Amino acid sequence: MKAPSNLAFLDEPRLAPAVAFGKASWLLSDFDEPIWIVSLGVEPIHLNWQVVLDDDSYLTDDKNVDLLSGLKYSLIVATRNSLTENANTQSAETLSKKFHAAVGVIDYLLIHARELQLSSAGLEGLSESEMKALLSKLATNASVSESIYDWSIRMTEFSLTVLNEVSDAKIVSVLEANPSMYEISSTQLESNELSIPLDDIPSVRAALYHSGYYDGHRGAGFTVNSIRVSDDIYRNTVRGSMAKPKHEILSFYPLGENYKREMEGVKVTYGGGGGLNETQYRLFYNFLSGMRRLKTIGVPGPDIRILDRVAGYMPELAKSGRFVTVPSGTIFKLFKGAIEFHDELGPLVLEGFCKLARYCHENDIALISLTDKQVVSIVGSDLANHGVKKLGLGCRNSSEVDNSGHENRKGKKGEYFQRLRSNVGLLELVYVYIGAIQFVVGLLMARRIDELLQIPSAEAFDVTKSWLMFMKEKSSTDTYGLRKFDARPIDPLAVDMLSQLISFQEELVNAGFSTEMLTIFAVPSSHGRKVIYPGSKTSMSTCFDFLCDYFESDVNASGRRYYVRQHQLRRVAALLFFHAYGKGSIDTLRWILGHNDIEHAWRYITESTDGASLRGAEAQIIAEKFFTGDVNNYKSLRELMKKHFGTDDVRLVDQESFADRLEHLMSEGVVKFEPVFVPGPHGTEMQILVHVKGA
Structure with a gap:
């Protein structure tokens, strides 16, 4: 395909680094403006650099010109993968992710300006331990609202402060006018991440309501406006006032709890924890790595030797979560x-x-x-x-x-x-x-x-x-x-x-x-x-x-409903095939799939399903056979699983864990899945052979 501008950037004169990184495709303002207008394909974003530092000076004051320039240049560098702007080869989505990660790191530095002595030491004063502490903190949570802004902690502190500022008489008056503020549902309790004593929740709601921090009406209920709160909490940040996740425990509903689904849902993913995975982590590290450019641009930045040592640092990261298999x-x-x-x-x-x-x-x-x-x-x-x-x-x-x-x-x-x-x-x-x-x-x-x-x-x-x-x-x-x-x-x-x-x-x-x-x-x-x-x-x-x-999809043993997502469907076409063409086939499914030629159908499935999803479907279908009494047909696999799980009856193991282990063995080549097509009472049927390496 042709690249945009027909590779015209090859003919551009080579710009000095300070000039080249003084502009960006997404930056609509001049580099020196105190407020940047940014366009990433949606509504413009405003970055206000006029924030107060630890010595009560403004970041935009003349005395802080090196610090401000370093942050601005580092932000632009973090969103680029080439010195020449037109030579960038990244999608708009990747650009947006890099931008928001970089702005997040900048806000972290501004929030911790006092500990980092940012106003006096500048970016060149950042030590190895401080950079590693930054990366470790970012790795603790996949949500920047928590890892960077400590949203739950700060919201707790803010709420209790507002409560102390509102008189007891006013609290009583608001509660009398809004009795639904006393109601706390089981759903709200389950999702609560605030450290406010439950007995104080009604009073906190009343104080925040009186102070103008709620949006809503009687029909839909009232919810705290996170932008309005963030404006007060994160005054000295570039983008801290953006919307944050809702704390449902603070919402109240005069006409009954607001709901969108009939039942609580089965979690869509499991494993992985709540921390960053490596892909997300690299987006944040990208900002620190880009600070190497500051010296060539002519702006003070961290010591290159420190950046080299930080490059080898990797905090404990979360493994990618797995999507729960829908029965x-x-x-x-x-x-x-x-x-x-x-x-x-x-x-x-x-x-x-x-x-x-x-x-x-x-x-x-x-x-x-x-x-x-x-x-x-x-x-x-x-x-x-x-x-x-x-x-x-x-x-x-x-x-x-x-x-x-x-x-x-x-x-x-x-x-x-x-x-x-x-x-x-x-x-x-x-x-x-x-x-x-x-x-x-x-x-x-x-x-x-x-x-x-x-x-x-x-x-x-x-x-x-x-x-x-x-x-x-x-x-x-x-x-x-x-x-x-x-x-x-x-x-x-x-x-x-x-x-x-x-x-x-x-x-x-x-x-x-x-x-x-x-x-x-x-x-x-x-x-x-x-x-x-x-x-x-x-x-x-x-x-x-x-x-x-x-259609009232099924519920699990805990009474939670399976609400499907597209990620979970990627292996399902293959599962349908296995059920439609296996022993005791379901003619309706054959008709729905529209493939009477079973081998043609198998080609369709293998061509339209990626390897990982197909392997997951194969593992699931074998696991289902194990857990429905078809154990004896796979003796070698049964022996292999007995060794791993330490039990003679593999069916005592959780089916999800069994399927996960089997999928891993298949990816390692220890177990191989092979469909065999044979004549049957309903026409050609498929039987599943499982080969265990060395058996």
């Missing part, structure tokens, strides 16, 4: 439900929403201004017969007849989800259907989530509609930040479902509801606003959650 039975249940929803109701739901959109555009009115009776009349009798009675269960209704005001429109949790499964709200059904399509396409295509999210609805297929087009993830190296376009064969079922989403967007554009075609998994506003949002990881998770609650 095959749960997958089959959701897969069957998604197909049936598509056949019986899905297209009708999208058509009904488009009718509402067209009606509102033609009459210049908002969706939420429609009465329930109008909604039923416009969408038609077919949807009414399926149970549709209103625009949405959770969105506001501003009509004079059905006006909901700011009251809690969802009602009690049990009643809400019963109405969801009775098809009462149209908007919720749109989310269920998009979740169903995500599930089937994600399962059959086994692509990474970012690849699916970036599929343009206007160019999703090739001309034959037999290949899915997408930007390949992790393919931007040496392509100047541009990902490679790739194509993979796509099952006709997935084509049919995605075509519904394409037609949906086309109709919304034609109806005047939307101005352009977006990515294929775009979603309408759940609040009934006149807007369509591009698909995102958040919207994809929301749609998956609606799907799982609608």
